[in-house]
Amino acid sequence: MDNWEYLVAAYSIIWIAIAGYVLSLSRRQKRPWREIESLKARMRGKGED
Amino acid sequence: MQILKQNILSTSALFALLFVTMTAALFLVFVYVPTEATMGIVQRIFYFHVPLAWVAFIAFGIVFLGSILYLRSSNRKWDRLAHSSAEIGMVFTTLVLITGPIWAKPVWGVWWTWDARLTTTFLLWFVYLGYLLVSSFASDESQGARYSAVIGIIGFLDVPIVALAIVLWSTQHPEPVMSESGGLTGSMLLTLMVSLAAFTLLFAYLLIHRVSLATAADEVRRLRQFADERDYDG
Numbered sequence: 001m002d003n004w005e006y007l008v009a010a011y012s013i014i015w016i017a018i019a020g021y022v023l024s025l026s027r028r029q030k031r032p033w034r035e036i037e038s039l040k041a042r043m044r045g046k047g048e049d
Numbered sequence: 050m051q052i053l054k055q056n057i058l059s060t061s062a063l064f065a066l067l068f069v070t071m072t073a074a075l076f077l078v079f080v081y082v083p084t085e086a087t088m089g090i091v092q093r094i095f096y097f098h099v100p101l102a103w104v105a106f107i108a109f110g111i112v113f114l115g116s117i118l119y120l121r122s123s124n125r126k127w128d129r130l131a132h133s134s135a136e137i138g139m140v141f142t143t144l145v146l147i148t149g150p151i152w153a154k155p156v157w158g159v160w161w162t163w164d165a166r167l168t169t170t171f172l173l174w175f176v177y178l179g180y181l182l183v184s185s186f187a188s189d190e191s192q193g194a195r196y197s198a199v200i201g202i203i204g205f206l207d208v209p210i211v212a213l214a215i216v217l218w219s220t221q222h223p224e225p226v227m228s229e230s231g232g233l234t235g236s237m238l239l240t241l242m243v244s245l246a247a248f249t250l251l252f253a254y255l256l257i258h259r260v261s262l263a264t265a266a267d268e269v270r271r272l273r274q275f276a277d278e279r280d281y282d283g
Contacts (some may be wrong), residue, residue, distance in 0.1 A: 002089065002090065003089060003090055003091040003155040004090060004190070006091045006094070006151050006154065006155050007091055007093055007094060008153070010094045010098075010147075010148045010151040010152065010212055011094075011097065013144070013147055013148065013151075014097055014101070014144055014148065017056050017140065017143070017147075018190055020074070021137075021255070023100075023256070025255070025258050025262060028262055029258070029261075029262050031263070031266070032262070032265035032268070032269045033265075034268055035071060035269045035273070036269060036272070039269070039272055039273060041275055043276065044274055046087055
């Protein structure tokens, strides 16, 4: 039985999904850093760091 | 910030180990292991399909434990662990539900059949979708965490049902690979074991990052609350 297309499809989907999830994690990890910077700026504005 | 930096450093060794193991798994799947006589090349899907299911079960086991510990202690760290694990478990269960039909089509002639293993796995996906939705949409954070913890405990009952479905009911799904009639040769078993190790490491790596993200988000929320109370906006 030669069903290469099914094998390629399965492994491609697995790696695309895992890469997509890793990418989404890395994007979401930037959010708290940005918020901390904005909080720092707020506090500096009030003369406290 | 310090927590995130420490996490990046501590997960570097894990990432190196994951990279080596995953590369070995891919080599074994595509180069080393012989093609199975009956199903042909498409049987190689099995070497990633089974580890995906394995990792999903581990993930939901952690949700179960984290949920019990959260309900007992009300400590947010257990909810963060359970929620992070549920999210990763959902990704892997989705992949199980996609790769299964891709294997089934050339072997069974159909993409999907409502047999016991497939149906209970489909149900599992909905249970943990419910878990994630409840915690996301709850108006009160701690109430949402409590409700989702209850789902995380009750929902885990489906995991042994999925695992035992092929023993309890007559299904089209292949028999357990470790059984006498499961019939994996030495090289096939080695390939499966290395893939299981690689996916377990991948899960650990993703979980560490996901928990660190949840911890940082909670910390930022706490700081924002503090800043609001101190009226830093003026």
